[in-house]
Structures are given as structure tokens and as C-alpha cells.
Amino acid sequence: MADKPTVYVTRRIPDAGIERLEEDYDVHVWEEKTPPSKEHIIETLADLEAEGLLCLLSDDIDGEVMDASPNLEVISTFSVGYDHIDMDAAAERDIPVGHTPGVLSETTADFAWSLLMTTARRTVEGQDYVLDGEWETWGPTLLTGPDVHHATLGVIGMGNIGTEVARRAAGFDMDVLYSDVEPNEDAEAELAEAGVDAQFVDQDELLAESDFVSLHVPLMDATHHLISESEFKQMKEEAILINTSRGPVVDPDALYTALEKDWITRAGLDVTEPEPLPADHELTDHVPEKLVVTPHIASASIQTRNKMARMAADNLAAGLAGNSLPNSAHQD
Ligand SMILES: NC(=O)C1=CN([C@@H]2O[C@H](COP(=O)(O)OP(=O)(O)OC[C@H]3O[C@@H](n4cnc5c(N)ncnc54)[C@H](O)[C@@H]3O)[C@@H](O)[C@H]2O)C=CC1
């Protein structure tokens, strides 16, 4: 019997994915908590002469990595974002790249809403207040924040996740604005059925009019530091920025200044630049009064991570069988 194809998995993903791979492949998993270095990925792919690579968003996958194994046939990432993969290098080498769209959209949208509610209604500050022993009585103006209901939500990037974020605004009777590279009529129709009248506007208008601005664009050249000093200055002083997209979509120095100078009221970040954010990074000076930060966990529900693992394994299996990937990242 021919040897099974070899697959390198750069971190232990949920069993749903590993078990699927183990049915057909010789599976090697990096078992540490932190990612393997790029050098280690290269050495391992070369030693294994691996046919498949299943990677995470914390791995830097460029042409050098792709050339490490003479047999590499497919790359599958356990994420929807693929900004960590050099897509031009993959296209040049005819290596298909799989990712995990759709299965995490609702879970990620739920989390964006959790950051929105937490920053607006000052949940973290409230808990600190209790734990610090400061809670002596009910206070008429204690930890007041803006209403979420009937406010204006601005969604930048009305794709899968942006649509789910907008859909959830129905329960809060919010006005919804969105900007994108072009109007998304399918999303508008879907949202209208859910009772949300999403208005396409240019980004300048969205920034000027929104009480909450939530970012849902992929990271690429056009979206690098999409929100920087001039954008913060366009926003309302009462505005709250939520970022669950990628850290570098927001210029961290500009965010620091915007919070310092009260150009905006607060921000909630699940993604940061740099990532991980060191605990002594200057941005943490603003925690918790003006900033809430979480460690890139927006898709981290048990069910969704299982679905992502299965989808990433299915993409890899399709590529190794010489079939087109069920969820292929666009090579553009
Ligand atoms: N924090 C987390 O754990 C998670 C983060 N993400 C991030 O969210 C991103 C979006 O995911 P999906 O909604 O599934 O992607 P998607 O591809 O469905 O939607 C992205 C939307 O952004 C739009 N867009 C692209 N360039 C733009 C620009 N310059 N200005 C305005 N809009 C622009 C696209 O036209 C599209 O409508 C991912 O690429 C990933 O980086 C995704 C899942 C979880």
C-alpha cells in the first residue's frame, strides 16, 4: 500500500479536524501553545516533505515556506482571514489556499456586539468598581454611558460578518449605515427582511454620522490603517469604535491619541497592532475607562471552532485529492 500523504498542522485544532485528517493522512501537529517560528515551519515541511499544510492566522506563510517541501500541494488556514498568506506566491506555485468563510460569521458578529455593549455600558469598569471595594451605594450618575437602542450603527465592510452585525441591530431599533467598495444589494435585501434598513453611504458620511463604528474589512493594502488620525477626527466625540477585523486596519498611534484627546469616547478591540498586544503597551493606559481589549477571540465559540476545524480539514483533503477546494481563498 502506498504511503499516506503527510500533513503538517501548525497547532492543535479541535478534534473534529484532526480526526478527519487522521482518517487518510500521516498527521504531524505542533503541540506547543505558541506558534512555531517560520524557520521551524520550513524545517518541518522540508523534513516531512509534506503534501499538505494546515496553518493558523499567526503563521507567516510566504514563498520561502511554500518552497520548503518539494511536494506541497495545498495550504489550508484555520481562519477566514488569509492576510498572513502570500497569495501571489501561492498563485505563482499553483498551490490552492483554503479558508473558513461563513461558519464563523454569526459567532464573530455576536462578539462584536459583546464589545459594543461592554464599551457603551461600561461593564468592565463596573466589575472593577465592585472588586475594588468601591461599591457603597446605588449612584444616580454612576458609570453612565450612551444608549445603544435607537443609536446609529456604522458597519465598514458589509460582507458575511458585517451583515450579521447589522442584522443584530434590529433588536435595538438602530439606524444602520454601511460603507464598502460597492453597495451590497443582496445584504440590503436580506437585512430588509430582518427589519433593518441598511443605507449605503461613503465612509466619510458613515464616520460623521455613526454613534458606533464597527470594522469588518479584510486586511490588505487598501485597508491598512483605514482608520487613522483623519478618520478619528471625522468621528463624533461620543462615538465608540469596535474592531474585530484585523489589528492593522486601525493605526494604533492614532487610536491612542484619539482616546487621549477625546476625539472619540471609547474603543473595543479584539484585534490589535501589534498582536499579541504586550500588557505594557501604551494603549493599555486607556484600559478600562476608554478601552476594552480581548485576545482575538471573536470566533471562539465551541461550536464554531469545531466547524472551522472540519472545514479546514475538508479543504486540505480536497486539495490532496486533486479536487477544487470547497472554500477557496481568492487569489487576488
Ligand atoms: N476577530 C476575529 O476573531 C475574526 C476576524 N475576522 C476578520 O474579519 C474579516 C471579514 O470577514 P468576512 O466578513 O467573513 O469577510 P467578507 O469577505 O465576507 O467581507 C469583507 C467585506 O469587506 C469589504 N471591503 C473590502 N475592502 C474594503 C474597503 N477598502 N472598504 C470597505 N469595505 C471593504 C468587502 O467588499 C466585503 O464586503 C476577515 O477578513 C478577518 O480578517 C474574521 C473572523 C473572526
Ligand SMILES: O=CC(=O)O
Ligand atoms: O480572525 C479570525 C479569522 O478567522 O480570520
